[in-house]
Amino acid sequence: MSLPRVMFPDPTVRPLRRLLAACGVALALAGCASDHVGVGTLRGKAPAGAPRVAGVDTPGSRDHRNLVSMFGGEYRYGQAERMLNDVMARLTAASERPDQSYRVTILNSPAVNAFALPNGNLYVTRGLLALANDTSEIAAVMAHEVAHVSANHAVARAELQRRAELVSRVVAEVLEDPAAGQAAQATGQFNLASFSRAQELEADQIGVRTLAKAGFDPFGAARFLGSLGRQAAMRSALLGEKPSQQSMNFLSTHPSTPERVAQALAAARAIGGPGLGESDRGRYLAAIDGITYGDDxxxxxxxxxxxxxxxxxxxxxxxxxxxxxxxxxxxxxxxxxxxxxxxxxxxxxxxxxxxxxxxxxxxxxxxxxxxxxxxxxxxxxxxxxxxxxxxxxxxxxxxxxxxxxxxxxxxxxxxxxxxxxxxxxxxxxxxxxxxxxxxSIRPLRVALASAKPGDTPETMGGRMAIPDHPVERFMALNGLERNAAIRPGQTYKIVVE
CATH class of the missing domain: 3.40.1000.10 (Mog1/PsbP, alpha/beta/alpha sandwich)
Incomplete structure (x- = not known):
């Protein structure tokens, strides 16, 4: 069994939330590109395909093993790995710390997520690979995570969290004032969330500049963030919920998607107009053709x-x-x-x-x-x-x-x-x-389909091997706005068995 966290609408029902919310993971991650579309699937043990690291057992290697096992193991897909390694080499050379080495791992999780450890281990889920639509979009996600590492965000965040916990503990225990301790803890949580939001926006800005310097289309960041927002909106619609008002949630660790899209667009426009840099949609789609989609x-x-x-x-x-x-x-x-x-x-x-x-x-x-x-x-x-x-x-x-x-x-x-x-x-x-x-049970996978004259989102959705809301899922998978026209001869992603 495998799941992103589900939050229930009434936060006062604590017993229910304890039962039905999936576990969180307390690791010092440098970033997270998911913007609440999904958090990683948590695993209690390493699956058969998880890598085994021989030699000295360092904190970094333990973190890597734990993360890989908690997110379903390492997903091996040669053509996608080669593409990601090529992108990573270009981004590293263009980054603020070209001497930093990076290792990219694809995680066997349908969640849309990416993050990095301070030591340069960078992770993307196969769910995120399925959502991206060209090389500049996946490069934007990776450049964002590289920015977290180069800016030492995880170290700074851990230090702020340590200080906040120390202050609340001193007030509560040393001064024997539990109420004041809780107030200090709430203040610390607010400061920490604000700090994290600022980190995300800073990583977006650094990432767009790195993207352009590496020769990729700097508008790829805004396009991917837009797809992220549509994915979240689709999920809310399936659940019958109103679109989340993340911009009003001061304890949200990520800025709202519209805010991030607007700032990413502004950063790209400051560099140049549309058409600047490489997007290479064809190469990207070929690299993820056949990748597993959804649950393992x-x-x-x-x-x-x-x-x-x-x-x-x-x-x-x-x-x-x-x-x-x-x-x-x-x-x-x-x-x-x-x-x-x-x-x-x-x-x-x-x-x-x-x-x-x-x-x-x-x-x-x-x-x-x-x-x-x-x-x-x-x-x-x-x-x-x-x-x-x-x-x-x-x-x-x-x-x-x-x-x-x-x-x-x-x-x-x-x-x-x-x-x-x-x-x-x-x-x-x-x-x-x-x-x-x-x-007879077969996994779902991403396949490429060429649109024919007269094709619509409904006819393309009809090719999807997904029983519920196939049209909406087709639109989200291909980064298409509502009422978007289908171009004859264009290659689109569909899901097949």
Whole structure:
């Protein structure tokens, strides 16, 4: 199972958020290009493909191994790696620290993300590679991360965080004033967020200048940031949410996408007009042709409202309208508007623990659990119950299959009979996959398609092997504005099996 973090609309529902939010990672990253489209998928152990580093175990090598394992392992794709290495060599020579060495790693994650460590290890996810549309766009992302390293942003941020924590601890413990300590901590968080926002904008500015100096189109940065914004807007629309007002969130560690686009455009215009520098769309698309798109089947796959795990051999279907996201720790889903939510994961129970005892043990704080009742999805041993809290009601289920116990946590602000029936149908849909079904499952991949005369976003979206909102996903994948015309003969990215 594999997922970017899902934040619920009501921040006061702390037990629910603790259950359904994916874990964060406390590493001193120099930057993050995702702008909240997704944070990296977190892995608890290194997959089979993760690299093993021999020799002296330095902090830098440990950070690298941890990051690679937490983001699904290293994704090897020769043609993309060669392209990234060529881009990196040009950017390094044009950067403020041409003596700094860099190592680029592609991460096996569908999240749209990029970051760098202070030692020059730079990471891009295959999800980000799929979203970019030409060489100057991916160069812009990498130039942004190079700017974080050359400006020592991670070191400066870590020092500010250390000082803020020290001040709040002294006020709370030495002066014996917890309230003042909390106030000092809040002030420190505000300063830290503002500092990080300033770092992002500075890295954007440095990155655009480096991009142009290396011979790439400096407008590639604004184009990619625009695609990032459209990706985020599409996701909000799928969830039935209003567009986020990040510019009003003073604790946001990234400036809002419109702000970044505007500043990146201004920086590019200060260098020259459109058409300056290389974009090389054809070379870039050829380099990512065939790259895996979306979930890795080894970690389970989302197909619309259905989740399939060919390796573990099971599937289930979420209630209608749910948008599912997959992570190493759980499958999480939201209904449009956020009034209903789902979490599915697995646990291993001690041999002497019954399902009834486990179901009544209190998965969620501050709720009243009803007596469990039996259920038998496809003949498996299972129990379900209802747990009621002040703001949310939960339909819980535990299903034993082999050595594992699979958990459903379905939450609703108002558990009407119809909503509960949908929850129960989702739980009852859990079943084992047949050998034939497992053999038929194929990963999705990016493919190139040439537009024909008369093609529209709808006809191009019809070629996508994605059951939900294929047109919107086609537009986001190709960086197209709403109502954009399709050019006959132009090459576009689609998703196929």
């Amino acid at each position: 089947p080894a970690e389970g796959m989302v197909r619309g409202t259905r989740f399939l795990h060919p390796h573990l051999g099971f599937t289930f279907t979420a209630p209608p309208g749910f948008v599912l996201e997959n992570s190493a720790v759980a499958v999480v889903g939201l209904a449009p508007g956020g009034a209903q939510a789902l979490r599915f994961d697995s646990v291993k129970l001690p041999d002497d623990t019954t399902l009834e005892a486990y179901l009544s043990s209190g998965w969620i704080e501050g709720v009243k659990v009803s007596p469990p009742e039996s259920l038998e999805p496809e003949g498996l041993d299972g129990l379900t119950t209802v747990a009621r809290g002040d703001d949310w009601t939960f339909r819980l289920a535990a299903i034993r299959s082999g050595a594992a116990v699979y958990r459903f946590i379905l939450a609703a602000r108002t558990l009407t009979p119809e909503v509960d029936r949908q929850f129960r149908r989702s739980i009852a849909s859990f079943r084992t996959l047949t050998a034939q079904e497992i053999a």
